[in-house]
């Protein structure tokens with residue numbers, strides 16, 4: 001009886017280790033507000049650029065630390081830096097795609113302060129790593145036929161003064177991250 005029990009325990013341990021490995025697979029999050037859907041990013045050819053349900057772009061990296069997003073059950077935090085992906089994903093998508101659709105709005109970002117500006121432009125330079133959609137399509141008519149028209153409208157209308165919009169939506173989160181990693185200086 002005892003042998004059978006320890007045999008069972010051993011298999012249970014192996015099963016759990018396997019599950020943990022599986023859970024650590026890289027994923028991309030739908031950026032639609034409130035959507036919990038995540039897509040596996042391996043193999044990369046199978047990675048979708050959009051959420052099937054919402055047609056909003058998927059985000060495959062943590063906006064803050066740039067780490068690949070890992071599956072972590074119900075937790076919506078980045079497994080490396082601990083910042084919430086869920087809270088910022090829609091805003092990050094709106095920001096990156098506004099810059100894609102309306103590149104002239106980049107200028108209005110100069111008002112947000114150099115700490116924030118540098119933080120965003122550093123990440124924006126690697127935009128293709130964050131959004132698989134930006135890897136596939138050149139900006140123009142093509143991209144707009146795939147995305148939810150509401151997403152495009154929000155980029156157009158909400159983010160007219162992009163600098164002010166970023167101040168209202170992302171600056172606090174960026175500051176919180178910089179404080180967290182000890183890189184905040186007033």
Ligand SMILES: [Zn+2]
Nearest residue numbers: 030035051054
């Ligand atoms: Zn979705």
Ligand SMILES: [Zn+2]
Nearest residue numbers: 062065078081
């Ligand atoms: Zn992170």
